[in-house]
Amino acid sequence: xxxxxIVSRLAMFFISIFVASTVIFFxxxxxxxxxLEEKFYQEAQRGGYLEDVDEIVAAFEExxxxxxxxxxxxxxxxxNLTRFDLGRSIFSWPKTVNQLLGETIIWTxxxxxxxxxxxxxxxxxxxxxxxxxxxxxxxxxSFFPFMIWAAVPYFIFGLVLLTVFSFAWPVLxxxxxxxxxxVGWPNWSELDFLVxxxxxxxxxxxxxxxxxxxxWAMGMRGMMVTTKGEDxxxxxxxxxxxxxxxxxxxxxxxxxxxxxxxxxxxxxxxVSGLLLVEVVFAYPGVGGMLYSAIRISDHAIIQGTVxxxxxxxxLATLILDMIYPLIDPRIKYGAT
Amino acid sequence: xxxAIQPDPSATPTTDATEVGAPQTSSIYQxxxxxxxxxxxxxxxxxxxxxxxxxxxxxxxxSYLFYRQTDLYGEEQGVDGLSTAxxxxxxxxxxxxxxxxxxxxxxxxxxxxxxxxTVGTPLTLRIGLLAAAIGIGAGMILAFISAYxxxxxxxxxRVLVDSLIPIPGLVILIIIATALTPGKGLNVDQxxxxxxxxxxxxxxxxxxxxxxxxxxxxxVQMARMSGTGSLGIIFxxxxxxxxxxxxxxxxxxxxxxxxxxxxxxTLGLGDIDAxxxxxxxxWIIELGALLKGQWWWxxxxxxxxxxxxxxLFMISAGLDEVANPRLRRRV
Numbered sequence: 137x138x139x140x141x142i143v144s145r146l147a148m149f150f151i152s153i154f155v156a157s158t159v160i161f162f163x164x165x166x167x168x169x170x171x172l173e174e175k176f177y178q179e180a181q182r183g184g185y186l187e188d189v190d191e192i193v194a195a196f197e198e199x200x201x202x203x204x205x206x207x208x209x210x211x212x213x214x215x216n217l218t219r220f221d222l223g224r225s226i227f228s229w230p231k232t233v234n235q236l237l238g239e240t241i242i243w244t245x246x247x248x249x250x251x252x253x254x255x256x257x258x259x260x261x262x263x264x265x266x267x268x269x270x271x272x273x274x275x276x277x278s279f280f281p282f283m284i285w286a287a288v289p290y291f292i293f294g295l296v297l298l299t300v301f302s303f304a305w306p307v308l309x310x311x312x313x314x315x316x317x318x319v320g321w322p323n324w325s326e327l328d329f330l331v332x333x334x335x336x337x338x339x340x341x342x343x344x345x346x347x348x349x350x351x352w353a354m355g356m357r358g359m360m361v362t363t364k365g366e367d368x369x370x371x372x373x374x375x376x377x378x379x380x381x382x383x384x385x386x387x388x389x390x391x392x393x394x395x396x397x398x399x400x401x402x403x404x405x406x407v408s409g410l411l412l413v414e415v416v417f418a419y420p421g422v423g424g425m426l427y428s429a430i431r432i433s434d435h436a437i438i439q440g441t442v443x444x445x446x447x448x449x450x451l452a453t454l455i456l457d458m459i460y461p462l463i464d465p466r467i468k469y470g471a472t
Numbered sequence: 473x474x475x476a477i478q479p480d481p482s483a484t485p486t487t488d489a490t491e492v493g494a495p496q497t498s499s500i501y502q503x504x505x506x507x508x509x510x511x512x513x514x515x516x517x518x519x520x521x522x523x524x525x526x527x528x529x530x531x532x533x534x535s536y537l538f539y540r541q542t543d544l545y546g547e548e549q550g551v552d553g554l555s556t557a558x559x560x561x562x563x564x565x566x567x568x569x570x571x572x573x574x575x576x577x578x579x580x581x582x583x584x585x586x587x588x589x590t591v592g593t594p595l596t597l598r599i600g601l602l603a604a605a606i607g608i609g610a611g612m613i614l615a616f617i618s619a620y621x622x623x624x625x626x627x628x629x630r631v632l633v634d635s636l637i638p639i640p641g642l643v644i645l646i647i648i649a650t651a652l653t654p655g656k657g658l659n660v661d662q663x664x665x666x667x668x669x670x671x672x673x674x675x676x677x678x679x680x681x682x683x684x685x686x687x688x689x690x691x692v693q694m695a696r697m698s699g700t701g702s703l704g705i706i707f708x709x710x711x712x713x714x715x716x717x718x719x720x721x722x723x724x725x726x727x728x729x730x731x732x733x734x735x736x737x738t739l740g741l742g743d744i745d746a747x748x749x750x751x752x753x754x755w756i757i758e759l760g761a762l763l764k765g766q767w768w769w770x771x772x773x774x775x776x777x778x779x780x781x782x783x784l785f786m787i788s789a790g791l792d793e794v795a796n797p798r799l800r801r802r803v
Contacts, residue, residue, distance in 0.1 A: 148631065148634050148635050149635075151631060151635040152635040152636070152638055152639060155635055155636065155639070156639050156644070159644060159647060160647055163647055163648060163651040163652075164647070164650065164651040166651075283782075283785070283786070284778070284782050286785065287778075287781040287782045287784070287785030287786075288777075288778055288781055288782070289731055289734070289735070289777075289781065291735075291738070292734075292774060292777055292778065292781075295753075295770060295774060296774060298762065299762060299767055299770060299771075302762075303762050303765070303767065304767070310762075401637070403638065403640075404637070404638060404639060404640035404641060405640070405641075405728075405731075407640040407642075407643075408640045408641060408642035408643070408732075408735060411642060411643075411735075412642075412735050412738060412739075415738065415739065415757070416757065426646070427739060430646065430650060430739055430740065430741065431740070433650070435650065438646065438647070438650055439647070441643075442643040442644070442646060442647055445640060445643045446639045446640065446643060446644075449638055449639065449640050450638040450639060453637075453638035454638075
């Protein structure tokens with residue numbers, strides 16, 4: 137039974153990846169655009185004279201395999217994907233997309249994991265407390281702003297933070313991932329550099345944390361209402377367990393599980409939101425790179441990045457789905 | 473919906489002053505409207521959400537009807553004329569003076585921001601409503617097919633839905649937009665369609681599970697035993713009971729679609745010349761409005777977007793309560 141669940145869930149994961157990569161391959165090619173030609177004609181326009189553009193394009197087309205029939209291209213594309221070979225950038229030739237991703241993905245991973253964990257933990261506990269201590273006026277008052285926060289997209293809130301803390305009252309930098317203009321940076325062993333990274337990361341991180349924290353808090357509050365009515369809560373109280381034990385081990389533990397389901401379902405939305413936050417703050421992560429690739433129509437980077445994002449999100453969902461039954465003994469593998 | 477708007481037996485009749493003057497003869501009023509109003513009094517979130525969106529709509533309508541400016545040639549222009557780029561060319565610098573000529577200021581391109589918002593908010597809403605309607609429609613049809621056909625058809629639809637949900641919609645939209653219209657963005661209707669293509673898996677999953685639950689209910693089996701056909705059961709027995717779920721998924725889908733359009737337009741992949749809210753954000757970022765100190769240009773669209781999302785969120789939370797009575801607040 138367990139094995140059957142794991143196998144079918146893994147199959148689902150591969151179908152996700154397969155659908156995504158097929159869309160990524162066919163959509164741009166079926167519309168008959170030629171990114172290489174576009175690039176070289178752009179260059180020719182910019183630089184004045186460029187000799188034998190057609191021949192150069194043909195040479196590059198051979199490099200990218202565009203001269204081969206479509207099914208053969210598709211096959212090569214898929215085989216390369218299984219080896220995580222995403223090809224070379226068109227504009228930053230001859231850098232590979234993997235190299236470019238390697239430079240940026242660390243920023244995105246750090247930002248998303250850090251903000252995700254902080255927001256989930258604090259939000260869940262705050263939401264639980266909001267329902268648990270109904271006579272605490274501070275928590276009750278925070279309900280309304282939370283409600284509003286939870287509804288606002290990350291990057292809209294980010295724009296507000298940017299206006300307030302970077303322009304109206306300029307205390308924090310709102311552009312980039314670290315202080316630029318110093319030769320030799322990024323240098324992770326230097327303290328000044330680390331300080332500037334933290335400073336630059338504060339606003340993007342805050343715009344994600346505050347919004348998603350509010351979302352988790354609202355969800356948790358709703359769950360706590362149900363949990364508080366359960367028989368085992370009455371039993372815990374009747375046994376005379378201390379309030380803290382009742383709260384953490386009985387109420388929070390049981391209400392947190394649906395939150396994890398919510399997390400698995402919302403990962404796609406969270407990733408989309410993260411990309412836009414990076415764009416707003418010109419953060420040197422994957423979102424920022426994707427944005428500049430869109431600007432200059434570097435299709436190799438766009439397609440590679442989109443694949444990596446789809447892959448990462450599907451993988452994270454898979455992991456959550458796999459560990460969910462381990463955390464919640466009420467859920468059995470394959471009992472869907 | 474029937475069970476959701478039953479009159480609350482515990483509500484005391486003396487609290488409602490308006491009831492005294494209510495027409496006693498109108499049975500529709502007593503059976504339908506009055507209980508709905510009573511219920512709404514308890515479902516404060518829904519009322520608040522409706523009020524916020526209503527106020528926004530009122531502002532837009534008033535501005536459509538009464539806001540006029542004279543342009544460069546001394547001709548009077550309504551919001552439509554004022555919202556196009558370079559409508560007030562070079563006449564004035566981007567500026568803000570709430571008591572002056574332009575209540576919300578003007579932007580870098582000489583557009584009147586109030587006019588821009590008046591035209592742009594309905595446009596953005598239209599994308600959201602249209603995309604969500606198509607998405608929910610497709611999702612609903614697939615949900616019914618899946619739940620009724622069973623077997624391998626059900627399996628295929630389920631696998632498709634489950635495998636599409638974990639893929640972030642925005643990145644697929646980026647591929648669609650960059651592939652279909654290289655160099656330019658999608659126009660407003662194309663954008664709605666592109667978003668609709670990605671909007672159906674969520675609703676399909678939710679509605680399918682509701683249909684499966686409902687099919688086993690007593691009243692559906694009763695109808696089946698009395699010889700009602702499948703279509704009759706779907707439309708006469710199930711639809712009225714599914715309505716709150718469908719409405720709740722619709723509002724959620726509208727929120728998602730508006731989020732997607734604003735996101736994709738901010739990236740510059742929408743029609744950057746259309747006066748939508750997302751295109752406005754694109755220009756604000758592209759032209760560095762904040763760096764130039766033009767904070768009023770950002771403030772107004774942000775305000776409208778926040779109102780829009782908060783209103784929709786509250787209605788959605790309120791509808792959840794209708795659909796799932798267990799969430800209902802104790803009086």
